[in-house]
Amino acid sequence: MSEAEWVGAWSEKRAALSPERVGLVDAATGVEYTYADLDRRANRWARLLDDYGVVRDDGDAGAKPGTAADTGTDAGPRVAVVSRNRPEYVDLFFATGKTGAVLAPLSHRLAPPELAELLATVDPELVVVEEPFADLVGGATDRDAWDADAPILSLPVDGSRGDEDGRAGGSTTWEPYDAVLADDGSAFDGPAVDAGDPHLFLHTGGSTGTPKETVLSHEALVWNSLNTITAWGLRDDDVTPMVFPMFHTGGWNVLTLPVFHMGGTVVIDREFDPGQILGIVEERSASVLVAVPAVLRMMTEHDRWGGTDLSSLRFVKSGGGPCRESVMEAWWDRGVDLSQGYGLTECGPNNFAMPDDWPREKAHTVGVADPHVDARVVDDDGQTLPAGEIGELELRSPHAADGYWGAPEESAETFGEWVSTGDLARVDDEGYVSIEGRKKNMFVSGGENVYPAAVEDAVVDHPAVADAVVIPVPDEQWGQVGRAVVELRDGAEKPTLDDLRAFLDDRLARFKHPRHLAFVDELPTSGPDKIDREAVAAEFGE
Structure with a gap:
């Protein structure tokens, strides 16, 4: 040996242990x-x-x-x-x-x-x-x-x-x-x-x-696998299509390595499209799927959605950004347990899980911390905040990374006893963690803190809106206000700003309402189909 x-x-x-068990399927060649x-x-x-x-x-x-x-x-x-x-x-x-x-x-x-x-x-x-x-x-x-x-x-x-x-x-x-x-x-x-x-x-x-x-x-790789296996309940007969690229932590640490650790099966391909993923779920009796919200939404809008047998899926997780409630409901209506996850390259990335029989009213959260993960929310002075208050999320786990290669200053800012995520979060009285957006994306309008993620969730509820990003722009009266950059659903007519604000009246405080509106054919992405907020801000932020 x-x-x-x-x-x-x-x-x-x-x-x-299991020499003849299939560990990897290459969908491109069928091998x-x-x-x-x-x-x-x-x-x-x-x-x-x-x-x-x-x-x-x-x-x-x-x-x-x-x-x-x-x-x-x-x-x-x-x-x-x-x-x-x-x-x-x-x-x-x-x-x-x-x-x-x-x-x-x-x-x-x-x-x-x-x-x-x-x-x-x-x-x-x-x-x-x-x-x-x-x-x-x-x-x-x-x-x-x-x-x-x-x-x-x-x-x-x-x-x-x-x-x-x-x-x-x-x-x-x-x-x-x-x-x-x-x-x-x-x-x-x-x-x-x-x-x-x-x-x-x-x-x-x-x-x-x-x-x-x-x-x-x-x-760190071993501990992330153990956290995932124990918190998510992975099994040796699990099958998953790996839709994240392998230059990304999602391609390795979300499911590939934990599934290999258990002796399950990972299906890869050079590129995946929503219809192909649906086909693999049915043909391979896939039991677990993790994808970014955009992919999960496109799957629900695909022609194959209604006719695909999804009964083999034990659970589906969304990661890489907030998943809209309308998308989650589409999966729930098909009898699939879809919940949100949270992670980052610097720690995990699998840090939270949903408890058994979790209530749907907790769907906006990422669940509770995994067995070998500590999570806390702190203020700007590093003091732990009480339940319900918003602050920066910090994580501690043996699956955390060691630092950034060749970057001592950046390493010192992020890594220590706790990993500083740069994300805003709150913890409720039952320990469920809600991600409120990036710390750097929060803006102040008329003395009130505005968290774009919450505004975006409300905007996307509009029947014409497929997805949206809210960014701050200067305003003489309020200092900053929000501009909603919207991707429309296929065939939908553009709502006016007044239409959108009327729709938001019973959903958001008025100081959170976008005061400007722009449309794009498709929101730009970076990484594994994550919305590129910086690219949106560069084009629409002035």
């Missing part, structure tokens, strides 16, 4: 991979990493300030990946665990300058790129921000061969991965790994400036 511990032992130990398959593939990739020197060496490992390095933890060599969801991502997750390396997934939605800055931050020893993003990475290698001297392996598009002639990118030579992948899938004898050693670098979904690389240790 390998000496690798923690994440590096997951595939081997799961393969020993199913058992846990025995996944461990063999991970061992082949571990040998490839070994050939490229991507193996942890405590004597050589260096650390940048502002991360776990401050407590004596080093990061091993890094592997950067730019790809859509595909089996090789899973192979590399387990393989880097076996070699003590760090996996750094990078978004393929970035522009070349942004990607170049992230590559410079990660400083990888090896880069793995899916062919459709070769030009993106090639453009990043031409930037001064990244001194591109790491070899690059290409992953071919499904059904094709890699570029056998290689490809020039800066001074770097590209090689097709299958030309150098080891044939030996037997157990790989890797280095010993400590619980606190970093294993994942996941960048934040910031829409202004370069995202920060969050350092997640082996121990």
